[in-house]
Amino acid sequence: xxxxxxxxxxxxxxxxxxxxxxxxxxxxxxxxxxxxxxxxxxxxxxxxxxxxxxxxxxxxxxxxxxxxxxxxxxxxxxxxxxxxxxxxxxxxxxxxxxxxxxxxxxxxxxxxxxxxxxxxxxxxxxxxxxxxxxxxxxxxxxxxxxxxx
Amino acid sequence: xxxxxxxxxxxxxxxxxxxxxxxxxxxxxxxxxxxxxxxxxxxxxxxxxxxxxxxxxxxxxxxxxxxxxxxxxxxxxxxxxxxxxxxxxxxxxxxxxxxxxxxxxxxxxxxxxxxxxxxxxxxxxxxxxxxxxxxxxxxxxxxxxxxxxxxxxxxxxxxxxxxxxxxxxxxxxxxxxxxxxxxxxxxxxxxxxxxxxxxxxxxxxxxxxxxxxxxxxxxxxxxxxxxxxxxxxxxxxxxxxxxxxxxxxxxxxxxxxxxxxxxxxxxxxxxxx
Numbered sequence: 001x002x003x004x005x006x007x008x009x010x011x012x013x014x015x016x017x018x019x020x021x022x023x024x025x026x027x028x029x030x031x032x033x034x035x036x037x038x039x040x041x042x043x044x045x046x047x048x049x050x051x052x053x054x055x056x057x058x059x060x061x062x063x064x065x066x067x068x069x070x071x072x073x074x075x076x077x078x079x080x081x082x083x084x085x086x087x088x089x090x091x092x093x094x095x096x097x098x099x100x101x102x103x104x105x106x107x108x109x110x111x112x113x114x115x116x117x118x119x120x121x122x123x124x125x126x127x128x129x130x131x132x133x134x135x136x137x138x139x140x141x142x143x144x145x146x147x148x149x
Numbered sequence: 150x151x152x153x154x155x156x157x158x159x160x161x162x163x164x165x166x167x168x169x170x171x172x173x174x175x176x177x178x179x180x181x182x183x184x185x186x187x188x189x190x191x192x193x194x195x196x197x198x199x200x201x202x203x204x205x206x207x208x209x210x211x212x213x214x215x216x217x218x219x220x221x222x223x224x225x226x227x228x229x230x231x232x233x234x235x236x237x238x239x240x241x242x243x244x245x246x247x248x249x250x251x252x253x254x255x256x257x258x259x260x261x262x263x264x265x266x267x268x269x270x271x272x273x274x275x276x277x278x279x280x281x282x283x284x285x286x287x288x289x290x291x292x293x294x295x296x297x298x299x300x301x302x303x304x305x306x307x308x309x310x311x312x313x314x315x316x317x318x319x320x321x322x323x324x325x326x327x328x329x330x331x332x333x334x335x336x337x338x339x340x341x342x343x344x345x346x347x348x349x350x351x352x353x354x355x356x357x358x359x360x361x362x363x364x365x366x367x368x369x370x371x372x373x374x375x376x377x378x379x380x381x382x383x384x385x386x387x388x389x390x391x392x393x394x395x396x397x398x399x400x401x402x403x404x405x406x407x408x409x410x411x412x413x414x415x416x417x418x419x420x421x422x
Contacts, residue, residue, distance in 0.1 A: 023315045023316050023334060024316070024318075024323070024330065024334065026337075027330065027333040027334055027337065028330050028333070053322065053323070053326050053327050054323060054327050054330045055321050055323070056276070056316045056318060056319070056320040056321040056323045056331075056334070057192075057193035057276070057277075057320055057321035058276035058280065058315075058316040058320065058321075059276060059277075059280035059281045059290075060276075060280070062280075062281055063280050063281060063282060063290045063291075070281075072281070076193060076196050076197050079197040079198075080196070080197055080198060080199070080200070083197065083198050088198065089326050091325055091326050091327075091328070092194065092322055092325055092326040094325075095194065095322075095325050095326075096198065099188055099190065103187045103188060104156040104160060104187065104188045105156055105188045105190060105191050105194070105195075106156035106157055106160055106161060106188075107156070107160060108159070108160035108161075112160045112161060112163075115163055115399070115402060116159070116163045119163050119164060119167050119397070119399060120167075121163050121166060121167060122182065123159075124154075124159075124182050124183075124184040124185065124186075125154065125156065125159040125160065125186065125187065126185050126186060126187035126188075127160070127187075129184065129185045131185070132184075132185035132186075132187065133187075135209070136187040136188075136206065136209070139202065139205050139206055139209065140202060140206070143199045143201050143202035143205070144198065144199060144202060
């Protein structure tokens with residue numbers, strides 16, 4: 001775990017403002033404070049806790065934390081460590097597969113390209129520009145070699 | 150200036166782009182597409198996997214602008230490009246809503262309105278427009294007012310509603326990775342919006358737009374909940390108020406189409422000279 005994050009997490013006073021501000025936590029089992037405190041105690045994120053992927057990263061907790069702990073940033077860091085250990089959760093694999101193939105997390109299909117044409121707009125996203133797409137795909141594969149197919 | 154479309158505008162809601170060019174032309178500001186730009190890439194989901202990838206792709210996009218100001222109309226693209234530009238000290242990145250508000254100003258924008266749109270709108274900012282405040286220094290991290298004032302430019306009313314500042318449920322990879330959760334959040338938000346009895350939801354982010362627009366369609370199919378409230382980007386509204394044909398904004402190609410809303414947009418109230 002990042003040393004600075006560790007030091008900041010250690011200043012937590014357990015006030016519960018984070019979980020009280022959490023929109024996703026109102027409709028799911030996501031418990032930001034629990035995830036982060038376990039992360040702190042064990043020095044690594046808890047593998048079995050998939051609720052970490054329920055965070056919409058709205059930054060309300062981070063913004064309101066009276067100790068100024070960058071909670072959302074730390075949660076994202078914890079996700080990254082989990083991905084290294086057990087890979088991407090199933091459905092996110094598709095999105096990154098698209099990025100590695102089309103240079104877009106949300107690629108256009110024919111119908112979308114057609115809509116642009118109807119509106120008189122050119123196709124200039126790297127997905128449609130050969131050299132640019134190759135350049136982006138190369139960067140994606142360099143960093144995600146082991147994560148996407 | 151260069152317009153950075155990102156995937157969601159280029160590949161899903163191009164009507165926003167069309168409207169943006171219309172408005173910039175009216176304002177006399179030169180803008181052209183950032184050709185060859187890629188996925189920004191999306192801030193939270195990409196950083197959840199590799200911050201190095203996030204930074205390198207963003208840097209590539211910023212370099213393409215070759216020193217020109219980069220305008221985005223998406224909160225995700227804005228976040229990625231703004232944060233990486235701050236980190237590297239290269240590039241000037243603006244979100245079109247804060248650009249209009251700060252650089253043009255509400256009073257000046259009013260001068261360009263040809264047709265008033267006296268609508269009742271549920272405004273949704275989108276979390277990444279105003280948080281974290283460390284980077285989004287231009288407005289309040291709790292209750293921003295910018296967009297509420299921006300819709301008054303063409304005579305619309307921002308109606309207060311329950312969960313106004315709550316996330317749409319689309320961010321952080323939740324729509325893609327935990328779709329049920331994103332639907333649960335959307336229902337809360339939609340229940341609040343329905344109570345407020347509005348003509349439409351006004352957004353400034355195409356990811357939020359997709360969540361509200363296609364999300365409503367999915368809720369209708371999955372749980373039979375038919376909210377039927379149309380979603381529109383602020384730039385589309387402003388373009389219509391400045392005289393753009395409603396048809397050209399791509400509104401009729403959204404998942405939720407309301408004919409009574411389109412009628413109101415077509416009709417409006419002509420501004421006398």
